[in-house]
Amino acid sequence: MALNKQIFDTLIVGGGGSGLRAALQLAEADHRVAVFSKVFPTRSHTVAAQGGIGASLGNMQEDNWLWHMYDTIKGSDYLGDQDAIEFMCRKATEVVYELEHFGMPFDRNPDGTIYQRPFGGHSQNFGEKPVQRACAAADRTGHAMLHTLYQRNVRARCQFFVEWMALDLIRDYEGAVVGLVAMEMETGQVMLFQSKAVVLATGGAGRIYRSSTNAYINTGDGMGMAARAGIPLEDMEFWQFHPTGVAGAGVLITEGVRGEGGILLNSQGERFMERYAPTMKDLASRDVVSRAMDQEIKEGRGVGPDKDHVLLKLDHLGPDVINKRLPGIREIAIKFAHVDPIKEPIPVVPTCHYQMGGIPTNYYGQVVVPKNGNPNSIVPGLYAIGECACVSVHGANRLGTNSLLDLLVFGKAAGDHLVEWLKTNPQHRDLPKDAGDFSLSRLARLDSSSSGESVHEVGQELRRTVQNHAGVFRTEQLLSEGVEKIKEVAERVKRTHVKDKSKVFNTARIEALELENLIVVAEATLVSAEARKESRGAHARDDFKERDDKNWLKHSLWYQEGNRMDYKPVNLKPLTVESFEPKVRVY
Amino acid sequence: MQLDKNRKERIIWRSRRGLLEMDLILERFLSKHLDSLSEDEILVYDGFLQLPDNDFLDMAMGRKDPQDILEIALMNKIRNS
Ligand SMILES: Cc1cc2nc3c(=O)[nH]c(=O)nc-3n(C[C@H](O)[C@H](O)[C@H](O)COP(=O)(O)OP(=O)(O)OC[C@H]3O[C@@H](n4cnc5c(N)ncnc54)[C@H](O)[C@@H]3O)c2cc1C
Numbered sequence: 001m002a003l004n005k006q007i008f009d010t011l012i013v014g015g016g017g018s019g020l021r022a023a024l025q026l027a028e029a030d031h032r033v034a035v036f037s038k039v040f041p042t043r044s045h046t047v048a049a050q051g052g053i054g055a056s057l058g059n060m061q062e063d064n065w066l067w068h069m070y071d072t073i074k075g076s077d078y079l080g081d082q083d084a085i086e087f088m089c090r091k092a093t094e095v096v097y098e099l100e101h102f103g104m105p106f107d108r109n110p111d112g113t114i115y116q117r118p119f120g121g122h123s124q125n126f127g128e129k130p131v132q133r134a135c136a137a138a139d140r141t142g143h144a145m146l147h148t149l150y151q152r153n154v155r156a157r158c159q160f161f162v163e164w165m166a167l168d169l170i171r172d173y174e175g176a177v178v179g180l181v182a183m184e185m186e187t188g189q190v191m192l193f194q195s196k197a198v199v200l201a202t203g204g205a206g207r208i209y210r211s212s213t214n215a216y217i218n219t220g221d222g223m224g225m226a227a228r229a230g231i232p233l234e235d236m237e238f239w240q241f242h243p244t245g246v247a248g249a250g251v252l253i254t255e256g257v258r259g260e261g262g263i264l265l266n267s268q269g270e271r272f273m274e275r276y277a278p279t280m281k282d283l284a285s286r287d288v289v290s291r292a293m294d295q296e297i298k299e300g301r302g303v304g305p306d307k308d309h310v311l312l313k314l315d316h317l318g319p320d321v322i323n324k325r326l327p328g329i330r331e332i333a334i335k336f337a338h339v340d341p342i343k344e345p346i347p348v349v350p351t352c353h354y355q356m357g358g359i360p361t362n363y364y365g366q367v368v369v370p371k372n373g374n375p376n377s378i379v380p381g382l383y384a385i386g387e388c389a390c391v392s393v394h395g396a397n398r399l400g401t402n403s404l405l406d407l408l409v410f411g412k413a414a415g416d417h418l419v420e421w422l423k424t425n426p427q428h429r430d431l432p433k434d435a436g437d438f439s440l441s442r443l444a445r446l447d448s449s450s451s452g453e454s455v456h457e458v459g460q461e462l463r464r465t466v467q468n469h470a471g472v473f474r475t476e477q478l479l480s481e482g483v484e485k486i487k488e489v490a491e492r493v494k495r496t497h498v499k500d501k502s503k504v505f506n507t508a509r510i511e512a513l514e515l516e517n518l519i520v521v522a523e524a525t526l527v528s529a530e531a532r533k534e535s536r537g538a539h540a541r542d543d544f545k546e547r548d549d550k551n552w553l554k555h556s557l558w559y560q561e562g563n564r565m566d567y568k569p570v571n572l573k574p575l576t577v578e579s580f581e582p583k584v585r586v587y
Numbered sequence: 588m589q590l591d592k593n594r595k596e597r598i599i600w601r602s603r604r605g606l607l608e609m610d611l612i613l614e615r616f617l618s619k620h621l622d623s624l625s626e627d628e629i630l631v632y633d634g635f636l637q638l639p640d641n642d643f644l645d646m647a648m649g650r651k652d653p654q655d656i657l658e659i660a661l662m663n664k665i666r667n668s
Binding site for chain 2: 038039042043044045046047048140143147163185186212213214215216217249250251331335336502504505506507510
């Protein structure tokens with residue numbers, strides 16, 4: 001079937017913080033750039049970010065990029081690439097001041113400089129004492145950032161394809177990426193887009209977990225597209241969790257609740273944190289609390305009919321303290337957990353928050369894969385930025401506020417690199433004859449099915465499997481069972497069936513397509529996690545409790561074909577400074 | 588009134604938001620009320636969908652109120668779903 005075609009210089013899939021930042025760089029250089037988004041760009045998930053953007057402006061106390069670099073490397077448990085981390089921390093002040101110049105309404109100090117907040121893990125002088133490094137716009141940092149960047153893009157006449165879903169990349173016979181296939185939701189029309197380069201900026205895939213802080217749109221489409229085009233996914237075993245999300249909903253209960261005296265209980269009413277952290281108890285660090293909660297659940301001491309959560313009790317604080325100091329929490333508990341914490345405990349569970357892994361890139365955002373002995377050989381014409389990419393600056397664990405920074409730094413870097421690259425690559429390459437056939441065959445399967453699996457049920461099984469087998473508490477048995485189970489789920493995904501065969505705004509069909517992306521990420525996560533026999537950062541195994549630099553100081557690469565693992569070295573060599581050698585991580 | 592399918596699907600998709608809280612609130616609201624919304628209510632709801640997520644959330648949580656009487660009535664349905 002002949003598909004209609006449009007031609008651009010660059011196509012950007014994703015209108016969140018990273019996609020908009022890259023688009024701006026290109027549009028202001030007068031390139032023909034198109035941005036695709038499943039939802040209106042300012043409703044991308046970046047809108048949820050509250051905490052801030054990390055940059056060593058030094059407005060509150062003395063600070064510099066090298067200290068920020070050290071904190072990031074230590075946070076990453078030494079799995080981050082030190083060239084990319086130096087690049088990001090050095091550029092941080094520049095991208096924040098640029099954003100200020102674009103009109104971002106940052107909080108201010110009385111002297112007019114940008115106010116900076118304290119945030120866990122940020123320190124002065126290589127871990128000596130805390131430093132305030134987070135730049136924020138009240139509790140709407142992500143929202144303000146999206147609006148600021150969107151307005152600038154409109155001014156630069158960037159073209160938006162809103163409510164369009166990118167389906168697959170198009171690679172030519174030499175492996176270069178020459179465009180993509182996308183579907184307009186409103187009409188169901190499928191179209192070819194030819195370009196000199198494609199940038200994936202599709203955000204994270206937190207929806208593979210049953211309990212997730214991510215909005216429903218975070219289905220990992222960019223990673224699905226990359227994997228289907230033969231590109232491996234890097235470090236997918238590393239997911240950051242927050243200890244207290246409302247069970248069944250995922251909405252966060254801030255850690256301030258435990259600071260005020262809230263305690264965690266298991267099904268026996270036991271304050272179990274006393275066993276895991278006798279001194280700090282419920283105030284132990286995030287990862288310790290999350291792991292203890294998950295272990296209680298895995299060992300059968302969870303609460304509820306499915307024994308799948310624990311309880312956060314605060315009624316003993318009394319209505320006055322709750323109303324005065326935690327009013328927002330009471331509101332959230334009533335709305336999303338249907339309990340009033342003045343009378344009853346809140347059901348909570350460790351909740352997936354952020355994906356450290358993703359599509360492998362260098363610090364210009366170019367996608368890199370192993371080829372002919374080079375572990376980082378460039379895929380011509382393909383870039384990835386933001387949460388869907390793995391640069392890798394977050395390594396095994398992200399430092400808070402470094403994600404928004406990552407969007408700005410690497411969004412801009414990819415845009416700049418493309419502007420140069422387009423000068424030396426002025427021609428469009430030809431689309432292969434069969435461009436589009438693969439996507440059409442995927443749609444044809446859905447259009448012709450007369451029976452099969454329910455997308456909703458298979459999706460539930462996927463999320464349950466990932467939550468139960470690749471949660472915070474990991475053992476060989478849990479993981480290897482999980483690998484087998486997720487393979488079964490993958491088979492079911494191939495047999496999904498949607499009743500609605502219409503073309504126009506067929507949300508059931510869109511969800512079936514999203515499920516085909518979620519399963520890619522879920523398989524990558526379980527297989528990579530089972531393979532890594534050590535504990536590092538967010539990947540904590542009960543059977544291999546220590547970090548093992550001798551055997552595992554390396555990045556995982558998962559290939560969809562054959563569900564196969566490969567590895568590549570971590571870059572321990574920064575751009576200009578001495579390497580930070582791996583040390584035991586203590587806070 | 589029976590909403591035609593396309594309009595219904597468009598509303599369902601546009602109720603996918605950037606904030607998880609809004610996804611949850613609107614999912615609950617639509618599952619209860621989508622099939623029985625009046626023409627007026629649909630127009631009002633379309634207006635809500637244009638709101639920035641954070642403003643929409645403030646209203647849905649009762650921290651802010653809409654202006655118009657029809658809006659208040661529909662917002663109460665959303666709040667109580
Ligand atoms: C509750 C919460 C709070 C956070 N707070 C902070 C914080 O304070 N500081 C910090 O640094 N980080 C924070 N983070 C993390 C940070 O917000 C995210 O990592 C970041 O916003 C991701 O941005 P992005 O540009 O990669 O993708 P997103 O903003 O998720 O955008 C993805 C875009 O891709 C589009 N898209 C996806 N698939 C397709 C497709 N198939 N076709 C077309 N378009 C598609 C979507 O429509 C969307 O426009 C927080 C995260 C959460 C969940």
